[in-house]
Amino acid sequence: MADFREIYRDYLEKNHPGSDEFHQAVEEIFEDIKDEYHNDDQYDEWNVLERLMEPDRIIRFRVCWEADDGKVKINTGWRVQFHNLLGAYKGGLRFHPSVNESVLKFLGFEQCFKNALTGMPMGGGKGGSNFNPKGCSQREIMRFCQAFMRELYRHIGSQTDVPAGDINVGSTEIGYLFGEYIKIKNQWEGVLTGKNPSFGGSCGREEATGYGVIYFLKNMLKAHDKELKEKRILISGSGNVALHAAKKAIQEDAIVLSISDSGGTLYFENGMKLDDFDTLYDFKINQKGRLKDAKIGSYMEGDKPWIIKEADIALPCATQNELDEDDATELLDNGIKILCEGANMPLTDGARKKFINAKALYGPAKAANAGGVAVSGLERSQNAELNSWDIDRIDKELQSIMENIHDRCIQYVKKENDIYPYSKGANIYGFKKLAGAMIAQGIV
Numbered sequence: 453m454a455d456f457r458e459i460y461r462d463y464l465e466k467n468h469p470g471s472d473e474f475h476q477a478v479e480e481i482f483e484d485i486k487d488e489y490h491n492d493d494q495y496d497e498w499n500v501l502e503r504l505m506e507p508d509r510i511i512r513f514r515v516c517w518e519a520d521d522g523k524v525k526i527n528t529g530w531r532v533q534f535h536n537l538l539g540a541y542k543g544g545l546r547f548h549p550s551v552n553e554s555v556l557k558f559l560g561f562e563q564c565f566k567n568a569l570t571g572m573p574m575g576g577g578k579g580g581s582n583f584n585p586k587g588c589s590q591r592e593i594m595r596f597c598q599a600f601m602r603e604l605y606r607h608i609g610s611q612t613d614v615p616a617g618d619i620n621v622g623s624t625e626i627g628y629l630f631g632e633y634i635k636i637k638n639q640w641e642g643v644l645t646g647k648n649p650s651f652g653g654s655c656g657r658e659e660a661t662g663y664g665v666i667y668f669l670k671n672m673l674k675a676h677d678k679e680l681k682e683k684r685i686l687i688s689g690s691g692n693v694a695l696h697a698a699k700k701a702i703q704e705d706a707i708v709l710s711i712s713d714s715g716g717t718l719y720f721e722n723g724m725k726l727d728d729f730d731t732l733y734d735f736k737i738n739q740k741g742r743l744k745d746a747k748i749g750s751y752m753e754g755d756k757p758w759i760i761k762e763a764d765i766a767l768p769c770a771t772q773n774e775l776d777e778d779d780a781t782e783l784l785d786n787g788i789k790i791l792c793e794g795a796n797m798p799l800t801d802g803a804r805k806k807f808i809n810a811k812a813l814y815g816p817a818k819a820a821n822a823g824g825v826a827v828s829g830l831e832r833s834q835n836a837e838l839n840s841w842d843i844d845r846i847d848k849e850l851q852s853i854m855e856n857i858h859d860r861c862i863q864y865v866k867k868e869n870d871i872y873p874y875s876k877g878a879n880i881y882g883f884k885k886l887a888g889a890m891i892a893q894g895i896v
């Protein structure tokens with residue numbers, strides 16, 4: 453049998469050269485499942501490692517749209533349909549200049565494991581464009597979404613692939629994408645999630661990722677005889693996930709000290725209040741403003757939240773690789789040994805290893821931020837039964853899904869130095885489920 457690491461490294465080098473984020477995501481997961489892999493000859497016999505790494509297909513297309521001044525603009529659009537072993541492809545669309553094939557492969561790969569952890573019948577996928585909506589008018593965003601869907605529609609469907617939102621794709625953009633889809637197909641179907649509840653969306657979907665992070669964190673703290681009340685929390689990011697994590701944390705009587713954007717950090721010495729959330733939600737999500745112009749809290753230009761010393765918990769909720777090794781050292785030196793990921797892969801490889809080696813309580817994204825896709829799963833159920841559920845039902849379901857995800861993360865691992873290794877546990881759970889389905893479905 454070939455050396456374990458060589459199997460996947462060679463494969464990635466040959467077939468996905470230069471896809472750094474993707475390599476990072478694969479390595480993170482596969483290093484954790486090494487023993488599992490060696491314990492069962494079937495995994496080698498059915499070549500599950502290579503088959504797990506290779507997406508079913510990557511669709512790449514031109515998006516051509518007209519700016520307000522009449523100029524013709526071009527962007528690239530992608531959909532990575534990673535695996536549909538457990539259900540139709542499911543995962544968000546991201547519009548950001550940093551989007552490329554490597555980023556989407558890493559996100560799609562992660563999504564397969566995340567969706568497996570939810571216990572719902574969902575495969576993994578991810579898509580988006582290098583389109584930058586910053587500075588665009590509402591009409592330009594609408595025209596871009598329509599042009600994007602004019603190509604994407606032929607590759608998706610309520611039982612084939614069900615995209616949703618991600619960075620810069622919220623319910624407004626999902627509305628434009630959905631409108632174009634049903635216009636072309638002349639068919640109303642639950643082909644996208646994250647829709648406005650007035651036309652088939654689920655209530656609570658917008659809040660679900662951020663609230664889910666806090667529900668997961670509560671479970672994680674409880675399993676270690678700790679509680680959230682009065683804990684001081686550093687949050688990075690100021691998008692949908694960060695803001696709703698902040699809101700739920702405040703409702704749970706924790707003290708939220710910060711949010712941030714790429715320009716700097718907004719520091720709330722005495723904790724953010726629910727009124728501040730309302731102001732910031734309108735300012736960031738509706739008006740797409742920059743925090744330096746927010747006129748509340750104290751703005752720290754160019755700083756990340758991790759330099760704030762008097763805290764207990766870190767919640768990176770901005771984007772991939774936002775927290776590096778130096779940030780990890782700073783947090784650990786300040787005694788912050790509890791971290792839960794709201795964004796996907798927010799820690800660099802070095803930062804992640806630092807946290808795990810420091811025996812910190814570390815909640816990985818694929819578990820902690822799975823509340824968003826889980827409520828997307830509930831949206832699909834509501835669409836399928838032509839019905840809508842109320843917020844009490846959604847919130848109860850979300851809380852119980854997050855508790856179940858927590859329990860799945862510790863199903864195959866034991867406490868080490870009094871700490872559950874959640875990241876390893878989540879990876880083993882996802883691997884067993886995906887590899888098991890792959891073997892059961894034969895060579896296809």
Ligand code: GLU
Pocket residue numbers: 542543544545566614615616617618645796821822824825826828
């Ligand atoms: N983009 C979100 C995620 O990273 C949500 C995906 C979905 O709802 O399908 O999980």
